[in-house]
Amino acid sequence: MSAAPPDNDVLWARGIVKSHHGTPALRGISIGVREGEVLAVTGPRGSGKSTLLGCLSALLPVDKGEVWFNSAPVHTLTRAGRERLRRDRFGFVGSEPHLVPELSARENVALPLLLAGAGNKAAYTAADEWLERLDVGEIARQRPDRLVQSQRQRIAVARALAPLPPVVFADDPTAPLHREAADQVLRILTSASRSHQLTLVLATHDPELVRFADRAVALVDGRLTAPAAPVRRAPAAPGTAGASTVSATRR
Amino acid sequence: MFYLRLARGYRVPDLGRWLLTALASAVVAAFLLRSLGRAMSEQTGGAVPVVRLVWCLPPLAAVAWFAAVAARAVPAQRPARIAGLTAAGASSGRIRSLIAGEVALACTLGSVLTLLLFLVLRNDIAGPSLAPDLGMGAPLPAAAPVTLLALVPITAGIAAACAVPIAETLPGGRRTSRTGFSSLRIALPIGLAVVGLALELIALRPGAAEDGRPVHLPAGLGTTSVAAFGGWAASALGLALLTGPLLSWTGRLLALGRPTPLRLLAGRGLTAQARRLGAPLAVLTLVVAVVLTTIRYWIGTPDSADALPAVEACLVLGCAAAAVAARLAEVRTDRRDVTDALLRLGTSPRLLFGAVALRTLAVGTTLLVTGGATAALAAAGLR
Numbered sequence: 218m219s220a221a222p223p224d225n226d227v228l229w230a231r232g233i234v235k236s237h238h239g240t241p242a243l244r245g246i247s248i249g250v251r252e253g254e255v256l257a258v259t260g261p262r263g264s265g266k267s268t269l270l271g272c273l274s275a276l277l278p279v280d281k282g283e284v285w286f287n288s289a290p291v292h293t294l295t296r297a298g299r300e301r302l303r304r305d306r307f308g309f310v311g312s313e314p315h316l317v318p319e320l321s322a323r324e325n326v327a328l329p330l331l332l333a334g335a336g337n338k339a340a341y342t343a344a345d346e347w348l349e350r351l352d353v354g355e356i357a358r359q360r361p362d363r364l365v366q367s368q369r370q371r372i373a374v375a376r377a378l379a380p381l382p383p384v385v386f387a388d389d390p391t392a393p394l395h396r397e398a399a400d401q402v403l404r405i406l407t408s409a410s411r412s413h414q415l416t417l418v419l420a421t422h423d424p425e426l427v428r429f430a431d432r433a434v435a436l437v438d439g440r441l442t443a444p445a446a447p448v449r450r451a452p453a454a455p456g457t458a459g460a461s462t463v464s465a466t467r468r
Numbered sequence: 469m470f471y472l473r474l475a476r477g478y479r480v481p482d483l484g485r486w487l488l489t490a491l492a493s494a495v496v497a498a499f500l501l502r503s504l505g506r507a508m509s510e511q512t513g514g515a516v517p518v519v520r521l522v523w524c525l526p527p528l529a530a531v532a533w534f535a536a537v538a539a540r541a542v543p544a545q546r547p548a549r550i551a552g553l554t555a556a557g558a559s560s561g562r563i564r565s566l567i568a569g570e571v572a573l574a575c576t577l578g579s580v581l582t583l584l585l586f587l588v589l590r591n592d593i594a595g596p597s598l599a600p601d602l603g604m605g606a607p608l609p610a611a612a613p614v615t616l617l618a619l620v621p622i623t624a625g626i627a628a629a630c631a632v633p634i635a636e637t638l639p640g641g642r643r644t645s646r647t648g649f650s651s652l653r654i655a656l657p658i659g660l661a662v663v664g665l666a667l668e669l670i671a672l673r674p675g676a677a678e679d680g681r682p683v684h685l686p687a688g689l690g691t692t693s694v695a696a697f698g699g700w701a702a703s704a705l706g707l708a709l710l711t712g713p714l715l716s717w718t719g720r721l722l723a724l725g726r727p728t729p730l731r732l733l734a735g736r737g738l739t740a741q742a743r744r745l746g747a748p749l750a751v752l753t754l755v756v757a758v759v760l761t762t763i764r765y766w767i768g769t770p771d772s773a774d775a776l777p778a779v780e781a782c783l784v785l786g787c788a789a790a791a792v793a794a795r796l797a798e799v800r801t802d803r804r805d806v807t808d809a810l811l812r813l814g815t816s817p818r819l820l821f822g823a824v825a826l827r828t829l830a831v832g833t834t835l836l837v838t839g840g841a842t843a844a845l846a847a848a849g850l851r
Contacts, residue, residue: 276812297816304814315809319740320732328729329813337726376813 227252227416228273228384233282235268242268244439245282250384250416255407257430258420265439266420267388273418274307274386275299286384304333308377308385310406312392314369316361316376322368323348323357326375333380347375351405367398374402378409384416385409391426403429481545481797485538486574488790492531493620494578495783499524499776500616501586508603523686527780530787531620532627535571537748537791539628541798542567564632572625579617586613649713649743657709664703668845671695686777689765689850696849703845707838708754712746714838718830730819733810734826741799745831748795752788753835757842759785765850 229249235242242265250256250273260266271277272284275291276299284291286306294302303309308329316325323344330340348354351371361369370393377385387406391399403419407429410417419430427433435442478486503524507517543550543563553563590602599605671693682691716739723735759781810820 300811300814300816302814303812307814309812311812315805315812317733317736317806317809319736324732324736328732331729331732332813332815332819 260436505603536631568629575621661706667699711750716742
């Protein structure tokens with residue numbers, strides 16, 4: 218546990234403890250996320266991945282410990298301050314799409330931009346662009362309840378990426394998807410992170426998906442089991458090199 | 469016994485629903501027993517006792533309406549309980565009968581309390597002013613009050629059972645709710661309202677006073693013509709049926725053009741909920757319009773006010789308002805996911821509150837228009 222974090226850590230936490238109604242979820246976690254990297258947080262169900270992402274993304278207040286974003290404290294922020302931070306700096310994709318059912322796909326994607334005060338035209342242009350990139354451009358004007366789950370999840374990914382936030386949190390974003398769609402969504406998330414220098418924190422229960430990350434940490438019962446293991450950056454065609462990187466992380 | 473175990477987990481809204489059902493059914497039972505008492509003490513026969521019984525139907529319908537709306541809201545409000553029962557093997561029919569049984573139990577309790585009061589008062593306690601209403605002096609056939617009072621729990625229970633939505637068998641399964649209105653659903657109320665308006669205008673034309681036999685209105689409202697009454701009834705029904713589509717259009721109007729997030733959320737939300745909010749709000753608007761018109765007539769015409777219709781109006785009004793409250797609670801719990809998603813995006817609670825306020829304002833304006841039109845037509849028909 219270093220006293221001062223490295224300068225290139227965009228987000229770091231020290232000794233965070235969090236429990237849900239007495240059930241401990243995180244028991245003292247220290248972690249640093251470097252700018253522009255893809256960090257995978259792996260672990261089985263109930264290991265505290267979602268809680269860790271919630272604490273890092275200012276969704277949940279921590280019980281103990283510190284969270285810093287860009288050298289500014291997050292753990293001392295008020296509720297309004299955390300809302301502002303989430304709206305202006307963070308994007309979030311959950312395992313459920315959580316779209317607003319009465320809004321069309323493009324309105325859902327444009328909503329974070331509109332909330333942040335962007336103009337109508339800019340917001341909808343960005344929304345159309347991201348929907349196009351995620352192969353759901355042709356259903357942009359449909360409402361979520363007419364779409365299948367994989368389309369809804371792509372819309373949720375587009376919504377998180379459209380404002381180009383410095384940090385994107387993805388909490389098991391591939392849970393509702395088939396393998397092919399899951400690979401595509403993860404490729405788009407990671408390539409967006411690389412092309413736009415976004416930091417991506419990816420929680421997943423599937424150790425196979427670690428091949429998309431630059432670095433991986435494993436979480437068991439609310440504790441980090443191993444120090445962050447470096448993972449080789451996935452090459453353009455992950456199918457061929459996937460096995461070797463996975464075996465590298467399992468050392 | 470099983471039901472009593474479930475009732476131990478009750479919170480304030482459940483208790484309020486229970487008590488309100490019991491209270492309303494007690495009042496309906498009082499109306500029914502009064503008509504029985506009158507029939508026993510007058511012994512005239514003919515149409516008068518039947519008409520008196522028929523006038524117990526609006527409060528009975530109001531209780532059934534409230535029971536139905538409240539029962540529909542139960543699964544949405546207590547998802548954990550329904551999921552637990554389903555996981556324990558209870559079929560959707562079992563859950564349906566459980567909720568209906570709960571409503572019937574509350575109604576039975578209210579009715580039995582009224583019956584006890586009725587029997588105690590009959591025992592020479594009531595003064596001479598109440599004697600004819602209680603049928604004092606005449607022997608009470610045991611089957612009559614039991615039959616009458618069984619009417620309340622049976623009606624409310626059946627209404628509740630029919631209203632409980634069939635549960636999704638898969639936990640977390642989403643039901644897709646339709647939001648639009650078919651063209652027939654829009655054309656029919658418009659046609660009704662227009663035909664009704666035309667009928668009423670014909671009835672109100674100068675020199676129409678000699679048209680046919682006058683209709684005697686209840687509650688001391690004097691007389692009117694058949695055409696005026698029929699015209700008002702048709703247009704009121706049309707306006708009530710039109711409330712849902714009107715709310716949907718109001719929502720579209722709110723989100724017209726290039727909406728800000730506030731207008732977008734308020735407008736689209738209203739359009740999506742118009743189907744569900746339309747019915748209870750339409751009933752409430754209709755009841756309020758009728759009651760206000762009646763009160764205005766009573767104030768304008770001396771010695772026309774009547775105590776019993778006033779009590780009846782209070783009961784119907786209370787049930788209609790409680791039904792709206794139950795539906796609002798249902799919509800609110802149903803949208804908890806959406807609210808969470810919006811908060812997660814960083815939407816400020818102030819914006820969400822503003823959207824609700826704007827939506828309420830829009831709904832209020834729409835209802836003011838339909839309710840005002842209904843009341844104006846009713847006031848014009850009364851002479």
